[in-house]
Every structure is written in structure tokens, then in C-alpha cells.
């Protein structure tokens with residue numbers, strides 16, 4: 001038998017890995033920020049670290065078209081390494097904690113990372129589980145329950161529409177940060193079923209107290225719903241899904257009532273990732289608490305946020321991200337490199353293109369305080385074919401061909417960097 005003469009004890013310490021820029025989330029916002037930082041020559045890719053556990057990047061906007069039978073789910077996903085800027089550092093373990101006092105990030109495997117500047121772009125989580133029974137029926141291929149907010153359930157909705165033979169359709173919406181997205185599914189489903197001559201009874205239940213938060217668009221959508229014979233019920237929140245039966249709660253009186261259904265579309269409640277609040281970066285709802293015009297964190301000057309996870313009081317859309325990105329980058333460079341104050345340049349711009357049929361789109365564009373901020377007013381007095389062409393054909397092209405290369409400035413068009 002071999003004898004051990006001595007035992008060496010090795011002390012393992014986990015060394016923190018440093019990056020100048022840390023970006024949490026490789027979704028639309030994280031990708032857009034990293035692409036523009038590299039494109040504009042502010043950083044070499046190796047100075048940027050992106051934390052993103054998913055292998056595929058999703059163009060979530062396309063899931064409406066998947067549910068509406070207008071594109072395949074494969075057209076809405078690309079491998080992360082194909083879309084992120086070449087040579088950025090990628091950590092594929094989810095972030096579980098940030099210590100903003102020590103400029104430190106900790107991932108689920110216990111690895112520590114440090115940063116000079118942090119951009120939080122972790123989106124929102126879709127909380128189907130908060131509606132009793134929802135996941136069970138969404139996962140059951142035989143149950144007529146779907147949702148465009150997750151690609152598999154969007155594929156299911158498309159199949160449900162194709163196979164639907166008539167009856168009562170229910171579309172539920174919680175209090176949401178973008179009221180335009182759910183309306184897409186109502187109108188697209190109506191269009192497809194009408195074209196097949198299927199007899200339908202459409203009911204939309206919204207927890208919000210208006211059809212759309214901006215009076216002009218609320219009126220247009222209300223008229224269209226009336227013309228198409230859709231019934232709209234406000235201040236009603238879905239709380240339980242059963243077999244062909246749903247339970248709603250009146251948001252004000254808290255009274256419960258039930259309805260039967262033959263087709264159910266669910267918009268899930270959405271919430272920010274828990275690590276934001278756990279790290280002391282959240283507002284009272286857990287969103288990253290940033291200044292609404294500069295995008296800088298209210299307490300930590302080297303922490304920034306944009307997109308769905310941010311506290312910005314505007315509709316959460318990819319279009320909003322396109323308007324937020326240049327402001328965030330400018331202010332990050334100004335404060336860190338030039339030692340100047342951030343500029344309050346973001347005024348809440350957002351945009352919701354809403355399919356009102358499979359030929360027309362209503363393009364809603366607005367900013368803070370419900371003010372209209374329209375780019376093509378002549379086409380935005382109602383739904384239009386021109387906006388349809390923009391949404392169906394041009395926006396996906398701009399996303400995959402221009403945005404991922406840092407070349408897309410949203411409504412400013414193709415970006416030519418002019419300095420900060």
C-alpha cells in the first residue's frame with residue numbers, strides 16, 4: 001500500500017473577474033447597448049461582459065406574428081453568439097445579486113464579477129403561475145388556452161385559431177405596461193375566423209380602466225372593436241383558469257364572477273427579476289429605480305437601466321429601448337469619462353404598432369404624460385396599410401440586420417455616429 005507522506009491543503013479562492021462595462025441581460029436592450037458601444041468605438045468588445053443565461057436571443061415582437069399565423073417561430077430566434085457583438089465576454093449563469101456599494105455582481109454558481117459601470121437590462125418575468133390553473137391548461141395541448149407572451153404558447157394559439165369551429169372567445173389582460181400588444185391578438189384572431197366564416201362571440205377582459213391609455217388611440221380602438229362586434233369589459237382581472245371556465249375579479253369591488261369559454265388567450269402579469277430588489281436597486285415595485293430622463297440610478301451613479309426592467313413610467317416596448325439606448329450611452333460616457341453631468345434627454349418616447357386586421361396597423365406613438373409623439377401623423381389618424389407594411393416587413397429587417405450591428409436608431413433611422 002502506498003503511504004501518504006504529507007497532505008497538502010489547497011485553499012481555493014474565487015477570484016473576481018473585472019469588466020469595464022457589465023450588462024445584465026442579452027435581450028433587446030442589452031444587445032442594443034452593447035452593439036452601439038462597440039460600433040461607436042467607445043469600448044473594445046473584450047471590455048464588455050454580458051450576463052445572459054439563454055442560448056437563443058428572441059425577437060419577442062415576432063411572437064404576435066407567430067400567434068397570428070404570419071411567421072414561423074424560427075424566424076423570431078437566433079443563437080445568442082450570432083447576434084451579440086463579436087468577442088464580448090459572455091457569462092451564461094444568471095445574476096443572483098449585485099452589491100452596488102462594492103461594484104460587484106454574483107452569479108448563481110457563486111462566481112464574483114466586478115465592474116466600473118453597470119447596465120441592468122434584465123427585462124421582466126412572465127408570471128403565469130400567479131393565475132391559478134393557467135400553466136396547467138397552457139401546457140395541455142388539448143386545452144384551448146394559449147398566449148403570445150411565450151413562443152410555445154404562441155405556436156399553440158396559431159393552431160387553436162386554425163382548428164376553431166366557433167363559440168365564445170375570451171382575451172384576458174392584467175394591468176400591463178404595454179396595452180397595445182394584447183390588442184393585436186384580438187384583432188388578428190377576429191380577422192382569421194371571420195375570413196373562414198366561423199361564428200364567434202368575442203370578449204376582452206382588461207384590468208385597466210381604459211381600452212388604451214392614450215385617449216386618441218383608445219377612441220380609435222374602441223370604434224374598431226364596436227364595428228367588429230367585440231365586447232370589452234374593463235377593470236376585470238383573471239384569477240383562475242379551469243376546464244372551459246374562468247374566474248375573474250372586479251378590480252374595484254373585488255367581486256368574483258365566472259364565465260365559460262371555448263378559446264382563451266392569456267396575457268400574463270409581468271414582474272421584474274427578484275435580484276433587483278434584493279440588491280437594493282429597486283423602486284417600490286421592484287423595477288430598477290432610475291431617473292426618468294437620464295436613465296441613471298437614483299442612488300448609484302455608475303448604475304444604469306433601460307427596457308422592461310426599468311422604472312421608466314412609459315409603455316415598455318422595443319421601440320422605447322431604441323430611444324433609450326443613445327441617451328444611456330451618452331450619459332454613461334459623459335459622467336464616467338468626461339466627468340460631466342448626465343443630460344435629461346429621454347422624454348418617454350414609446351411606440352405600439354397594433355394589428356387591427358391582417359392588412360392594417362394602427363401605429364401608436366407617445367411620450368411621458370400621455371402626449372402624442374407621432375412620426376407619420378398622416379398615417380396615424382387611423383389604422384393604415386402603410387403602417388402594416390412597416391411593422392410586418394420593415395421592423396423585423398431593421399431588428400435583425402441593423403439593430404444587432406448597432407446601426408439602428410429607431411425612428412431616427414440608420415445611425416451614423418456623430419460623437420456624444
Ligand SMILES: Cc1cc2nc3c(=O)[nH]c(=O)nc-3n(C[C@H](O)[C@H](O)[C@H](O)COP(=O)(O)OP(=O)(O)OC[C@H]3O[C@@H](n4cnc5c(N)ncnc54)[C@H](O)[C@@H]3O)c2cc1C
Pocket residue numbers: 024025026027028029030051052053054059060061062063064093094095096121122123124148149150181273275306307308309316317318319320321351352353
Ligand atoms: C408578444 C410580444 C409582442 C411585442 N410586440 C412589440 C411590438 O410590436 N413593438 C415593440 O416595440 N415591442 C414589442 N414587445 C416588447 C418588447 O419585446 C420588449 O419591450 C423588449 O424585448 C424589452 O427588451 P429588454 O431587453 O428590456 O427585455 P428582454 O428582451 O426580455 O431581455 C431581457 C433579458 O434578460 C435576461 N435575464 C433576465 N434575468 C436575468 C438574470 N438574473 N441574469 C442574467 N440575465 C437575465 C433574460 O434572459 C432576457 O434575455 C412585445 C413583447 C411581446 C412579449
